Structures are given as structure tokens and as C-alpha cells.
Amino acid sequence: MTNSPATISSKLMAALRHAPAIAAAGMVAYAIADGGYIVTVVGFGLIYTIFVAGLNIFMGYAGQTSFGQNAFAAIGAYASAVLTATYGWPPLLAALAGIVATAICAFVIGYPTLRLKGHYLAMATLAIGLIIYEVAVQWQSVTNGYMGISGIPALGIGHYELLSDRAQLIFLAIMAVLSLAASWLLRHSRFGRALVALSGSEDAARALGINVRQYKLTAFIISAIYASISGTLFVHIVGFISPEMIGMNMVILAFTMLYVGGIGTTTGPLIGAIVIGLLPESIRSFKDYQDLVYGAALILILIYAPGGIASLDQVVKKLLRTKAPAKEVAP
Amino acid sequence: MKAASFIALALATTALAAPAMAQETFKVGVSVGLTGYAAAVDRAWRDGLEVAADYVNSKGGVRGRKIQLVIEDNKSEPQEAVTVYRKMISSDKVNIFISGCVSAGNFAAAQFVVRAQIPMMLCSILPPQPDQVKWAYSFLAPPRFEVEKRFAYLKDKTPIRKVGVLHDPSPYANLQKDLAVKAAPDYGIELPVVEQYKQDDADFSTQISKMESAGAKAVLKIGLGGSTVTTAKNIKQLGLNTLLLGSVDDLAVFKPTGETLGNQFLFVAAPAQVYETLPEGALKQEIARFLPLWRAKHGDRDAVWAGKAWDALMVTVAAIDKAQSFDGEAIRAAVETLPPYQGTGGIYSFSPTVHQGITTNPFFMATYENGKVMVKN
Amino acid sequence: MSITTGNILEVRGLTARYGEVTALRSADLDLKEGELIAVLGPNGAGKSTLMRSIVGLTSASGDVRFRGELLPRNAAAVAARGIALVPEGRGIFGPMSVEENLQLGAYMINGRGEDYERRLSRVLTLFPRLKERLSQAAGSMSGGEQQMLAVGRALMADPKLLLLDEPSLGLAPKVTAEILETLAELNRSGLSVLLVEQKAPLALKIASRAYVVVNGRISTEIDTKEITSHDQLARYYFQ
Numbered sequence: 009m010t011n012s013p014a015t016i017s018s019k020l021m022a023a024l025r026h027a028p029a030i031a032a033a034g035m036v037a038y039a040i041a042d043g044g045y046i047v048t049v050v051g052f053g054l055i056y057t058i059f060v061a062g063l064n065i066f067m068g069y070a071g072q073t074s075f076g077q078n079a080f081a082a083i084g085a086y087a088s089a090v091l092t093a094t095y096g097w098p099p100l101l102a103a104l105a106g107i108v109a110t111a112i113c114a115f116v117i118g119y120p121t122l123r124l125k126g127h128y129l130a131m132a133t134l135a136i137g138l139i140i141y142e143v144a145v146q147w148q149s150v151t152n153g154y155m156g157i158s159g160i161p162a163l164g165i166g167h168y169e170l171l172s173d174r175a176q177l178i179f180l181a182i183m184a185v186l187s188l189a190a191s192w193l194l195r196h197s198r199f200g201r202a203l204v205a206l207s208g209s210e211d212a213a214r215a216l217g218i219n220v221r222q223y224k225l226t227a228f229i230i231s232a233i234y235a236s237i238s239g240t241l242f243v244h245i246v247g248f249i250s251p252e253m254i255g256m257n258m259v260i261l262a263f264t265m266l267y268v269g270g271i272g273t274t275t276g277p278l279i280g281a282i283v284i285g286l287l288p289e290s291i292r293s294f295k296d297y298q299d300l301v302y303g304a305a306l307i308l309i310l311i312y313a314p315g316g317i318a319s320l321d322q323v324v325k326k327l328l329r330t331k332a333p334a335k336e337v338a339p
Numbered sequence: 340m341k342a343a344s345f346i347a348l349a350l351a352t353t354a355l356a357a358p359a360m361a362q363e364t365f366k367v368g369v370s371v372g373l374t375g376y377a378a379a380v381d382r383a384w385r386d387g388l389e390v391a392a393d394y395v396n397s398k399g400g401v402r403g404r405k406i407q408l409v410i411e412d413n414k415s416e417p418q419e420a421v422t423v424y425r426k427m428i429s430s431d432k433v434n435i436f437i438s439g440c441v442s443a444g445n446f447a448a449a450q451f452v453v454r455a456q457i458p459m460m461l462c463s464i465l466p467p468q469p470d471q472v473k474w475a476y477s478f479l480a481p482p483r484f485e486v487e488k489r490f491a492y493l494k495d496k497t498p499i500r501k502v503g504v505l506h507d508p509s510p511y512a513n514l515q516k517d518l519a520v521k522a523a524p525d526y527g528i529e530l531p532v533v534e535q536y537k538q539d540d541a542d543f544s545t546q547i548s549k550m551e552s553a554g555a556k557a558v559l560k561i562g563l564g565g566s567t568v569t570t571a572k573n574i575k576q577l578g579l580n581t582l583l584l585g586s587v588d589d590l591a592v593f594k595p596t597g598e599t600l601g602n603q604f605l606f607v608a609a610p611a612q613v614y615e616t617l618p619e620g621a622l623k624q625e626i627a628r629f630l631p632l633w634r635a636k637h638g639d640r641d642a643v644w645a646g647k648a649w650d651a652l653m654v655t656v657a658a659i660d661k662a663q664s665f666d667g668e669a670i671r672a673a674v675e676t677l678p679p680y681q682g683t684g685g686i687y688s689f690s691p692t693v694h695q696g697i698t699t700n701p702f703f704m705a706t707y708e709n710g711k712v713m714v715k716n
Numbered sequence: 717m718s719i720t721t722g723n724i725l726e727v728r729g730l731t732a733r734y735g736e737v738t739a740l741r742s743a744d745l746d747l748k749e750g751e752l753i754a755v756l757g758p759n760g761a762g763k764s765t766l767m768r769s770i771v772g773l774t775s776a777s778g779d780v781r782f783r784g785e786l787l788p789r790n791a792a793a794v795a796a797r798g799i800a801l802v803p804e805g806r807g808i809f810g811p812m813s814v815e816e817n818l819q820l821g822a823y824m825i826n827g828r829g830e831d832y833e834r835r836l837s838r839v840l841t842l843f844p845r846l847k848e849r850l851s852q853a854a855g856s857m858s859g860g861e862q863q864m865l866a867v868g869r870a871l872m873a874d875p876k877l878l879l880l881d882e883p884s885l886g887l888a889p890k891v892t893a894e895i896l897e898t899l900a901e902l903n904r905s906g907l908s909v910l911l912v913e914q915k916a917p918l919a920l921k922i923a924s925r926a927y928v929v930v931n932g933r934i935s936t937e938i939d940t941k942e943i944t945s946h947d948q949l950a951r952y953y954f955q
Contacts, residue, residue: 043429044430045422045426045429047425048421048425048426049422052418052421052422148513153510153513154442154513155442155446155467155513156447158446158467158471201812201816201820201823202823204812205809208808208810209807211768211791211803211807212807212809214773215771215791215795215801215807216820216869216873217795217796217824218792246450248417248450250443250447253447257416289426299374
């Protein structure tokens with residue numbers, strides 16, 4: 009029995025299921041070893057992994073829509089930038105202040121807006137992103153407007169500063185792994201199951217005793233905190249922040265990563281962020297056609313792996329099933 | 340997995356291909372927004388650099404090395420700028436940067452450029468950090484020159500003493516607006532109305548009427564592009580005799596605006612835009628070196644930003660010749676000690692304390708009438 | 717009808733509106749402890765609205781008492797009292813595994829621990845087919861299995877009162893019979909059941925009484941022993 013084709017293919021399937029995530033992790037390792045500018049690309053990818061992992065909790069697990077996650081990245085980013093560069097706070101303390109501010113904002117924003125559903129929620133969150141962007145532009149005394157804030161120190165505690173590219177990348181990798189681990193634990197907790205349940209049917213979830221509104225709000229705040237952390241990491245790595253860096257393009261990029269990687273899957277954000285981060289670099293030699301090739305690649309991925317690269321094993325399974333007749337038919 | 344391995348393969352091939360012809364050229368990294376909001380200026384900057392590099396190479400290059408441009412599109416986005424800068428630092432190992440006008444992109448990348456000890460010649464304003472300014476040189480005229488030229492014109496040539504300011508929210512326009520507010524009293528000018536607009540607004544009638552009713556007889560327009568044409572059309576529609584004073588821009592903007600408002604529209608012109616009317620001298624000579632080459636390749640296209648890019652490369656070449664070295668620090672230091680350099684956009688006088696080279700106002704006031712640019716001062 | 721202590725559920729004057737439309741008008745209903753009763757009626761009569769209103773999923777007016785205590789109009793709180801609903805269309809969570817669905821059924825006790833294991837083994841004894849499919853995505857199962865899961869999930873809450881909304885929907889007659897037989901068995905072991913069903917003959921086989929809902933009103937209460945033919949039943953529907 010152990011040698012039957014079924015067993016072998018099921019083992020292969022299990023391996024295949026983890027292959028995309030392992031490949032993405034492999035790219036991170038390669039970047040750490042290589043140390044070239046790929047460090048920057050992968051570094052951004054890891055920061056986006058955290059941002060998208062947060063979005064995934066709200067969108068993938070809880071089935072809601074938010075076009076305004078850039079607002080929370082902005083709060084984290086500007087809190088860290090202003091408090092460290094202007095007021096000389098240590099980065100960790102500034103990051104915590106950013107997280108607290110983000111959580112409060114997400115609560116205040118989410119409490120009224122999460123009554124809305126579908127398109128209305130999407131529009132409301134979109135507005136939040138635009139408002140925070142405008143605040144970053146207009147509140148010049150604090151944000152310095154379009155000129156941005158520079159001179160943001162590197163990450164560090166006390167006298168230890170993460171200055172080298174490799175050290176920063178390793179730190180980002182650790183943060184990304186922790187974020188994904190937290191996301192996995194959350195998904196497999198009572199809370200996570202409740203989120204997936206309410207995304208399937210709010211009424212069915214309510215009938216099981218789930219407090220739908222409270223859970224949606226909690227998921228929103230958690231995803232906002234993820235965004236805040238990614239914003240903080242971003243400003244400390246780049247050392248500069250301006251409103252253009254927290255605009256709508258951030259949301260579009262994150263959505264692409266989420267869907268390409270696999271919405272609702274734990275490792276999807278990592279896969280999506282690394283693939284979407286590296287894709288333009290791998291086709292940079294196409295010069296003027298870079299955007300065209302990028303678009304074509306995206307379309308191909310979404311056609312052939314509609315559930316995202318993380319569920320590539322499902323695609324292969326389906327292919328095998330159409331080739332070989334099904335062995336058992338469910339009653 | 341397929342996608343990942345494809346990417347790994349692609350990366351591996353580019354990594355292998357990159358260092359192949361690294362020798363015997365002087366590499367100039369160019370971070371430009373070929374797409375996005377900066378595209379108009381940055382494409383001109385890139386094209387100007389190409390003309391300049393061809394010219395230098397046709398004369399045998401610099402200290403025996405040909406100039407090789409490494410051009411990367413930063414999509415006018417700061418994060419993308421960081422990526423392309425770092426690519427050019429670690430993969431292409433460029434010797435110097437001569438980058439476009441995406442200020443935030445240049446700022447965001449500055450700390451990495453400084454760490455790599457590579458000088459950067461910029462079309463944009465200087466980054467704010469002192470340690471970054473040390474490595475950066477700006478070829479932009481100080482924003483106050485554009486404002487002062489217009490105020491001086493009003494004071495010397497017109498009775499107008501009340502002016503409305505109409506500016507976009509970009510950093511450069513904001514900076515100019517603040518300078519205008521500060522400088523106005525020196526010219527006996529009042530600014531009763533200061534209004535901000537967005538680049539994609541389609542109508543400024545409200546702002547213009549507001550200025551008119553506040554007694555402002557001229558509009559100081561700060562900001563690039565089609566919004567200037569829109570402002571002119573609105574003034575015409577409202578039937579006002581208000582003067583429109585445009586900031587430095589492309590001839591492609593000045594032409595339709597002039598065709599709408601005639602001599603009611605005055606603009607700050609860069610030397611290359613009024614070349615034909617310039618008196619003989621060093622400035623005209625330098626433009627004469629560049630302009631035929633530019634026109635041979637790009638015809639009627641505005642030469643202002645391309646000319647500045649030319650200037651940036653010529654200053655770089657002069658610094659290398661002076662330093663007798665391709666070393667980043669040596670070039671950086673040499674720029675500070677160069678004698679004043681006559682470029683197409685004015686005279687660049689860099690020093691250890693001055694990294695924005697244009698220190699005397701190079702601009703002219705001009706109109707566009709009957710298909711021709713006319714100098715008015 | 718007087719309020720008697722023997723009732724597990726008493727519904728009085730329950731009225732539900734969707735905008736301008738009144739889907740349920742002043743419904744009265746009693747369910748005795750340990751009873752299995754059916755709510756019958758044609759499609760769109762208001763049966764589902766009645767069920768949803770009882771558990772607090774609509775903003776209905778009127779009183780619903782559970783063992784004499786007024787129920788809040790909040791589904792999560794109603795669930796906490798020990799009332800489980802198998803919603804119309806099953807409401808199983810397709811992307812989640814069968815086990816996760818069952819864990820969600822025991823949401824009130826956190827989906828783990830000794831109590832959970834006890835309930836799980838009971839449900840899996842009742843529906844052995846679910847045991848083979850614990851790690852499978854619920855959505856990939858057949859309709860019959862999904863219905864078993866829906867019932868099993870409701871039982872995981874260890875309810876005192878089980879409400880089922882059209883469990884036969886979209887199922888083969890054989891599978892429906894199997895599920896209804898399980899319900900009868902659960903009822904015999906003491907569980908109170910309120911069953912909404914469009915296929916009256918099936919429901920009447922296991923119910924002791926039935927209410928007929930027509931046009932948002934409970935029009936008739938029938939003793940199932942009195943029903944002997946389809947004709948008789950049809951009269952209740954169209955009177």
C-alpha cells in the first residue's frame with residue numbers, strides 16, 4: 009500500500025503545498041547571502057509581508073474590505089519618524105507610541121464604519137486613507153509636508169544599532185516570520201475560526217454565539233497594528249518618509265501581493281510580497297516594456313492560480329484530477 | 340514554485356551579466372521618473388544627459404574613459420527611487436549620480452548614497468540633512484529667483500502693487516510660495532490672497548475672482564504644467580485685465596498660454612528659452628555649444644531641463660579633470676573648488692558652503708506673442 | 717392559551733418586517749420540553765423569518781420566552797442560552813475543515829477541552845461519515861454530508877433546543893430520510909426540536925404537532941395523528 013501511486017502523489021502534494029512558501033523563504037536567504045541591492049528589494053518585500061499579513065487578517069480571514077490600510081502604515085511611519093528624528097525618542101518607544109496611536113485611530117474609525125458592508129465599507133476605508141494622506145501633506149509643522157522627514161535613525165536598542173544591510177535584512181526576516189507565526193496562531197485560535205466563520209455568513213456566525221461586530225472591530229485593529237509596525241520598519245530602514253510613500257500605490261501594491269500570494273492563507277502574504285517585489289527586478293532588462301511584462305505576468309498568475317500562488321497545489325491537484333478519472337465519488 | 344524559480348533564474352542571469360563590461364567607462368547613475376508625475380521634466384533631463392554624454396565621448400571622454408549612462412526609472416515614487424539607487428550602487432557600481440527632479444526620491448536614497456561615498460548632482464532641491472548636503476549638488480536655481488524676478492518686474496515696469504498667489508501643493512511650489520510671502524514687502528507688494536490648488540483641478544475661476552475682488556491686478560502662478568493654461572483661459576473668460584505671471588516651465592506650456600492671453604501673460608524664462616535674443620557672451624556661447632546638438636536630435640523641444648542636465652555633466656567632467664581622479668570623494672571635493680562655471684542655465688559657483696550653484700539670478704521676464712518669445716526686461 | 721411551565725419555548729405576537737414588507741405577523745407558538753414539532757408552509761410564507769426572529773437574527777417585535785425567560789434580540793446571546801440553529805442552506809463554512817466547523821459549533825466552550833471531546837465523540841458516533849472527513853474542507857463534501865455537518869455543528873453547542881430550517885433542501889430523498897431519522901432519535905433522547913420544512917409529509921412523520929404558516933401568519937395548528945392523507949394537508953395550506 010505504501011508504494012501505491014495515491015500515497016506517493018499525496019506525499020508530493022503535501023510537499024507541493026509548502027513549496028511556494030519555502031521558495032519565498034529561499035529568496036530571503038539568498039538575499040541575505042548575496043548582500044547586493046537585492047537586499048533592498050527583499051527588505052521592502054519583508055516589510056510588505058507584514059503589511060499584507062495584517063490586511064490578510066481583515067480581508068482574508070474576516071472577509072471584509074479595507075482600502076485604507078495605508079492610513080495606519082502612515083500613522084506608524086510618521087509617529088516613528090517624528091518622535092525619533094524630531095524629538096529624539098528611542099525607536100522602540102516611538103514604535104510603541106505609533107502602535108497605540110494606530111490602535112486608538114483604528115478603534116475610532118472602525119467603530120462607526122464597520123457597521124457598513126461590502127462596497128460601503130470599502131469606500132469608507134478608502135476615504136480614511138485619503139484623509140490621512142492629506143493630513144500628512146497639510147500638517148506641515150509636524151510632517152514637513154511634501155518635503156518629508158529625514159534623518160530618521162536606524163533601528164536599535166540602547167547603543168546597539170542595526171546598521172549593516174544584512175543585519176537589517178535578518179531583523180526584517182525575523183519580524184516577518186513573527187508576524188506570520190502570529191497570524192497562523194490567530195487563524196487557528198477560537199478568534200480566528202470565528203473570523204473565518206463570520207466571513208462565510210454573519211448570521212450563521214451569530215447563531216453560533218459569535219459577537220460579529222466586536223470581532224470585526226478587533227480584526228480591524230489587529231490589521232491596523234500590523235500596518236503600523238510595517239510603517240515603523242519602513243522609515244527606520246529608509247531613514248526618510250514623505251506623503252508620497254504612504255499613498256494609494258501602497259494599497260494597490262498590497263492588494264496585488266495579497267491576491268497573487270493567496271488571500272486567506274497564512275503564508276500568502278510572504279509569497280505575494282516576495283514575488284511582486286522581485287518580479288519588476290527580474291524583468292528590469294525589458295526597460296520600456298517592463299510594465300507590460302509585469303502586467304502580463306500578473307494576469308497569467310491570476311488566471312492559472314486564481315487562489316494565489318500559495319494554493320498552487322490545488323491547481324496541480326485539479327490538473328491531475330482532469331487527467332485521471334476520479335476514484336471515489338462523494339455520496 | 341515555477342514563478343519563484345523563474346525569478347531566481349532571471350536574477351542570476353542579470354547578476355552574471357552586469358559586471359561584464361565594467362571596465363574603462365565612467366559610470367553615471369541616473370535616477371529619473373520616466374513615468375509618473377515627474378516624467379515631463381525627467382525625460383528631458385535624461386535626453387539632455389544623453390546628448391551631453393555623446394558630446395563628451397565624441398571628444399574622447401573624460402581622462403580617457405568613456406561616459407556610460409545607467410538610467411533607471413524610479414516611476415516618480417520615492418520607494419522605487421531607493422531601489423534603483425541601491426541597484427546602481429551595488430550592482431552597477433556607478434561613479435556618480437546625476438539624477439532627476441523627484442525630490443522625495445533623492446531624499447529617500449540620500450543616506451545610502453552618502454554611505455557609499457558617491458557624489459550626487461541633482462535636478463531637484465538639496466536633501467535636508469547636513470551630512471547628505473555634503474555629497475549633493477543642486478543645479479536648480481534658488482526658488483526665490485523665480486519669485487524675485489516677477490516682483491522686480493512688477494515694481495519696475497508696472498503700477499501693480501497688489502498680487503494674488505496661486506500655487507500647487509508640491510514641495511517646490513510651497514517653498515516658492517513661502518518665499519513670495521517673505522519677499523513681497525521688499526518690493527512694496529501686498530499679497531491679499533494666497534490660494535492653493537491641486538494639479539488636476541480643472542477650473543480656477545473662484546480663486547481668480549477672489550483675487551480680483553481683493554484688488555489684486557496680477558496673479559503670481561507657482562506650479563508647473565497645464566494648470567497655467569487653465570488659469571489663462573479662466574482670466575480670459577472672466578474678461579479681466581489681470582496679469583498672469585508664470586513660473587519657469589516648458590515652452591509647450593508657455594505657447595498656448597501666450598496664445599490665450601497675449602501680452603497679459605508674462606513668464607520667467609530660462610536663458611535657453613530666449614537664446615535668440617541673448618547678447619553675445621559666455622552664456623550665449625555655452626548655449627550655442629549645446630543647442631544645435633539638442634535640436635539635431637529633438638527638434639523644437641524645450642531645452643531648459645535638458646540644458647541643466649548638460650550643465651550637470653559638464654560640471655562633473657570639469658571636476659574630474661580638476662581632481663585628476665575618478666574617486667568619489669575627490670570629485671566631490673573638486674566641485675567645491677571649481678571656479679564659477681558658465682552653464683546653459685546660468686553660472687554655477689559651488690563652494691564648501693554653497694551646494695546650490697546658481698547664485699545670481701539667471702532669469703528673464705518674457706512674453707509669447709505672435710509665435711515668438713519676447714524678452715521684456 | 718395560558719403560559720404553562722412545561723413549555724421550553726413560547727412565542728407571542730412575533731412580528732418581523734423587511735422594510736415595507738411584513739414577513740411575519742403576530743406569530744404565536746409553543747413548544748413543550750422534549751417535543752419535536754414542525755412548521756410547515758409554502759415557499760416564502762415566512763417560516764424562515766419565524767426561525768430567524770426566534771433566535772434574534774431579525775429586528776422583530778414581540779416576545780420570545782425560553783423556559784419562561786424573555787430572550788434578548790441578539791443572536792449571540794440567544795446562542796449562549798442553549799438554543800442552536802441549523803440555518804437555511806446549512807450555513808457551513810466551506811473553506812474551513814470539518815473539524816474547525818465542529819469546533820465553531822462548540823464556540824461557547826472554546827472548541828477544546830474534555831467537554832469538547834465528549835461532544836465531538838457523540839456527534840461523530842451520530843454521523844460516522846464526518847469522522848472520515850475531519851480534516852477535509854467542509855465545502856468539498858456532498859450536500860448530504862454538509863447537512864450532517866450542519867446538524868452536527870449545532871449539536872456541538874450541546875443545545876437544549878434545536879431549530880432546523882429546511883434541512884431537506886437540495887437533498888436526495890434517501891439522505892433526507894436519514895437525517896430526519898437522526899433527528900427523531902435525538903428527540904427520543906430528550907432534545908426539544910423545532911423543524912421548519914417545506915416537504916410536509918416527511919416532517920409530519922416525526923413531528924407530534926405542526927403549525928402551518930401562510931402569508932406570514934400561523935394559520936393553523938395540527939395534530940399530526942389527525943393527518944392521514946395529502947388532501948387533508950393541502951386543505952390546511954390553502955384554506
